[in-house]
Amino acid sequence: MLAPNTDAPVTILGAGIVGICTALSLLERGVPVTIIDKGPPGQETSMGNAGVVSPWSIIPQSLPGTWKSIPGLMFRGSRPLSIHPSVIFRMLPWGVRFLRQGPEEKVRASAEAMSHLCGPSIELYEKHLKGTGHETLITQSMYVHTFRDGSRANLDAIDYRIRSEMGADLELVGKDQLRRIEPALSPDFSAAILIKGQARIRSPGRLGTVLAEKARRMGATFHRKTIHDISRIDPKGWRVHCDDETFQTERIVLCMGAWSPGLLKKIGVSAPLMAERGYHVEFNEPGVEINNSIMDVDAKVVASSMEGGLRVAGQAEFAPVDAPPSERRKTQLMKVAQSAFPGLNTKDVNFWMGRRPSFPDSLPALGAVNDHPGLFVNFGHSHYGLMMSPRSGEIMARLICGENQNLPLDAYALDRF
Numbered sequence: 001m002l003a004p005n006t007d008a009p010v011t012i013l014g015a016g017i018v019g020i021c022t023a024l025s026l027l028e029r030g031v032p033v034t035i036i037d038k039g040p041p042g043q044e045t046s047m048g049n050a051g052v053v054s055p056w057s058i059i060p061q062s063l064p065g066t067w068k069s070i071p072g073l074m075f076r077g078s079r080p081l082s083i084h085p086s087v088i089f090r091m092l093p094w095g096v097r098f099l100r101q102g103p104e105e106k107v108r109a110s111a112e113a114m115s116h117l118c119g120p121s122i123e124l125y126e127k128h129l130k131g132t133g134h135e136t137l138i139t140q141s142m143y144v145h146t147f148r149d150g151s152r153a154n155l156d157a158i159d160y161r162i163r164s165e166m167g168a169d170l171e172l173v174g175k176d177q178l179r180r181i182e183p184a185l186s187p188d189f190s191a192a193i194l195i196k197g198q199a200r201i202r203s204p205g206r207l208g209t210v211l212a213e214k215a216r217r218m219g220a221t222f223h224r225k226t227i228h229d230i231s232r233i234d235p236k237g238w239r240v241h242c243d244d245e246t247f248q249t250e251r252i253v254l255c256m257g258a259w260s261p262g263l264l265k266k267i268g269v270s271a272p273l274m275a276e277r278g279y280h281v282e283f284n285e286p287g288v289e290i291n292n293s294i295m296d297v298d299a300k301v302v303a304s305s306m307e308g309g310l311r312v313a314g315q316a317e318f319a320p321v322d323a324p325p326s327e328r329r330k331t332q333l334m335k336v337a338q339s340a341f342p343g344l345n346t347k348d349v350n351f352w353m354g355r356r357p358s359f360p361d362s363l364p365a366l367g368a369v370n371d372h373p374g375l376f377v378n379f380g381h382s383h384y385g386l387m388m389s390p391r392s393g394e395i396m397a398r399l400i401c402g403e404n405q406n407l408p409l410d411a412y413a414l415d416r417f
């Protein structure tokens with residue numbers, strides 16, 4: 001690994017929310033930053049998510065007994081889970097690793113590692129937004145987990161138990177109280193668990209634009225280029241090969257989300273990451289407003305009132321990263337939305353697909369890459385990238401600048417599998 005240094009320039013590959021937050025934390029320390037992305041900053045996966053910023057989204061996707069729910073998720077109801085035939089062979093080892101994360105002690109270890117990334121998310125976004133004139137992009141909220149079958153709203157279930165033990169303020173409410181909190185919700189929901197002390201972003205796409213603009217004002221240089229490859233320069237440094245230009249740099253931070261493993265493969269480094277694609281439908285003139293982030297636990301979707309309308313986001317589709325979106329998801333999400341919000345006006349909608357960069361343990365790869373001095377990774381934030389990115393950017397900046405982390409980084413090592 002190269003000696004820590006705040007003067008040597010850093011080139012960030014990928015300007016999603018992870019790349020942007022990494023840039024801000026480096027710029028705060030006076031490090032010169034260049035960012036390369038094929039598109040405008042923050043407009044891929046980071047644009048279409050559900051906007052949840054939660055210090056308490058610390059529960060990984062694989063839980064004890066998750067395997068039992070997989071057939072139902074794939075073949076019943078709104079079928080929120082699907083696996084494209086062309087990725088089945090890559091999916092098998094990923095799935096085995098995923099299910100091996102299910103035992104309670106593994107869930108607790110992941111929850112601990114996730115809590116370090118999610119815990120300070122609200123304060124860090126408030127800090128990043130301060131002085132931009134767009135401070136209200138983040139707003140206080142609860143996360144309301146809603147259940148049609150009230151008997152399933154159980155604070156003793158492992159996911160709520162761990163949250164409580166780690167300090168979350170949770171409350172179980174019945175039908176009437178739920179109606180008072182969220183009058184637009186269908187009366188079919190008979191109970192909810194409220195997770196308090198959260199926030200939500202009112203436009204994740206605009207957040208990316210605003211924070212990238214702040215980074216530019218702080219001195220970052222942005223290049224709109226498609227990156228094809230990276231190669232080592234002896235004795236130190238890297239070349240980043242784009243369409244029509246090659247950039248030289250001393251350090252690289254790879255933040256290309258679901259596209260990162262493709263680039264690493266070219267230098268012989270493997271990463272067991274799948275593109276777990278998700279979708280949203282945004283109702284532009286919804287006619288209803290909701291006050292919090294609401295999860296329909298059965299349908300596995302999250303709804304939130306955004307600047308552009310009411311957004312319903314979710315689904316898990318394991319498929320090639322650049323395969324076209326599946327149109328049937330639009331119909332499914334619209335049905336779920338109509339059943340959850342009976343007063344919804346469904347006339348004018350936007351349909352969107354994004355790629356969660358998912359490792360089997362729901363944690364990102366964050367740190368230096370062994371045997372590749374000057375190469376760092378910060379990708380794989382799966383379902384939690386919006387909320388994890390400010391802290392993971394901070395950790396990356398501390399690592400590059402040689403500051404004390406007060407946090408072991410082994411849980412996030414690229415070679416942990």
Ligand SMILES: Cc1cc2nc3c(=O)[nH]c(=O)nc-3n(C[C@H](O)[C@H](O)[C@H](O)COP(=O)(O)OP(=O)(O)OC[C@H]3O[C@@H](n4cnc5c(N)ncnc54)[C@H](O)[C@@H]3O)c2cc1C
Pocket residue numbers: 013014015016017018019036037038039040041042043044045046047048049050051052053225226227228255256257258259277278279280302313314315353354355356357379380381382383384385386387388
């Ligand atoms: C439906 C859905 C709902 C979600 N809801 C939430 C939520 O409520 N809260 C939450 O915390 N997280 C949520 N997430 C997850 C979150 O959106 C992601 O974890 C996060 O956006 C990942 O950010 P990123 O910067 O790693 O990736 P991206 O935003 O995908 O950024 C990667 C960047 O790399 C660039 N790139 C890729 N290849 C190249 C190349 N060859 N050359 C140049 N540039 C390249 C892309 O253009 C892109 O800008 C959700 C995700 C989905 C799909």
